[in-house]
Amino acid sequence: MHPDKLGQTIKNRREILAITQKDLAELSGMGLRTLKAIENGKSNPTLETLNKLIDILGMELSIDVRKPKF
Amino acid sequence: MHPDKLGQTIKNRREILAITQKDLAELSGMGLRTLKAIENGKSNPTLETLNKLIDILGMELSIDVRKPKF
DNA sequence: ATAAAAAGTGTATTAAATCGCACTTTTCAA
DNA sequence: TTGAAAAGTGCGATTTAATACACTTTTTAT
Numbered sequence: 133m134h135p136d137k138l139g140q141t142i143k144n145r146r147e148i149l150a151i152t153q154k155d156l157a158e159l160s161g162m163g164l165r166t167l168k169a170i171e172n173g174k175s176n177p178t179l180e181t182l183n184k185l186i187d188i189l190g191m192e193l194s195i196d197v198r199k200p201k202f
Numbered sequence: 203m204h205p206d207k208l209g210q211t212i213k214n215r216r217e218i219l220a221i222t223q224k225d226l227a228e229l230s231g232m233g234l235r236t237l238k239a240i241e242n243g244k245s246n247p248t249l250e251t252l253n254k255l256i257d258i259l260g261m262e263l264s265i266d267v268r269k270p271k272f
Numbered sequence: 273a274t275a276a277a278a279a280g281t282g283t284a285t286t287a288a289a290t291c292g293c294a295c296t297t298t299t300c301a302a
Numbered sequence: 303t304t305g306a307a308a309a310g311t312g313c314g315a316t317t318t319a320a321t322a323c324a325c326t327t328t329t330t331a332t
Contacts, residue, residue: 133263138249141265152278163321168280178289178319179208180246182265190268193203195211195252198262222308233291238310248289248319 136173138182143171145189160184206243208252213241215259230254 133141146156153171157164162184169175170185186193203211216226223241227234232254239245240255256263 133249133253133265135249138265145267153280154278164279165281165322166320169320172280176248176250176319178246178248179203179205179252181320182249183203186265191265192268193263193265195203195208195256195261195263197215198260223310224308235292235311236290239290242310246289251290 134173135170135175138177139171139173142167142185142189145191146171149189156185156188159188204243205240205245208247209241209243209245212237212255212259215261216241219259226255226258229258 146153151159153167154164157167160167162181166175166177166181167185170177170181182193216223221229223237224234227237230237232251236245236247236251237255240247240251252263
């Protein structure tokens with residue numbers, strides 16, 4: 133999960149929920165500037181910041197062993 | 203994914219692979235002190251740090267919509 | 273076309289993640 | 303038992319994520 137892909141994931145989900153960056157930032161209790169940076173893939177967010185976001189977005193973060201492609 | 207659970211996930215996986223904290227830190231290109239803090243749930247790591255770790259551990263991070271329990 | 277809402281940006285400050293060094297504690301095999 | 307390897311900790315330095323303010327650009331609805 134690289135910054136660019138993360139940003140798209142967050143942005144896509146936010147748009148599905150039809151809320152603005154400002155509202156998402158406020159609901160998540162984080163700075164608007166920070167959210168903008170994340171969505172634009174220009175940030176290296178902390179786990180805490182990530183958790184705030186995905187919680188409000190109704191998402192979850194998971195870490196699992198990579199499945200081999202063959 | 204809270205810091206405590208993350209720490210356990212990392213530690214469990216490392217022990218399955220039978221490598222030391224020192225080796226994992228070096229392979230991941232991160233400070234030993236940082237890895238120790240993460241495993242002990244006393245850290246709020248950045249995405250970049252997380253990526254370094256799970257990459258070496260043969261794991262992957264994913265963010266998906268929460269499935270309802272019913 | 274245009275006015276308002278939403279999104280993006282430059283700069284500066286603050287809080288905290290990362291890091292190395294030196295040391296202590298715990299684990300574990302001989 | 304004991305000695306070495308592994309894990310954990312106090313401290314201080316450096317880097318950078320997170321933040322607010324003020325402003326510009328883009329998007330959207332009328």
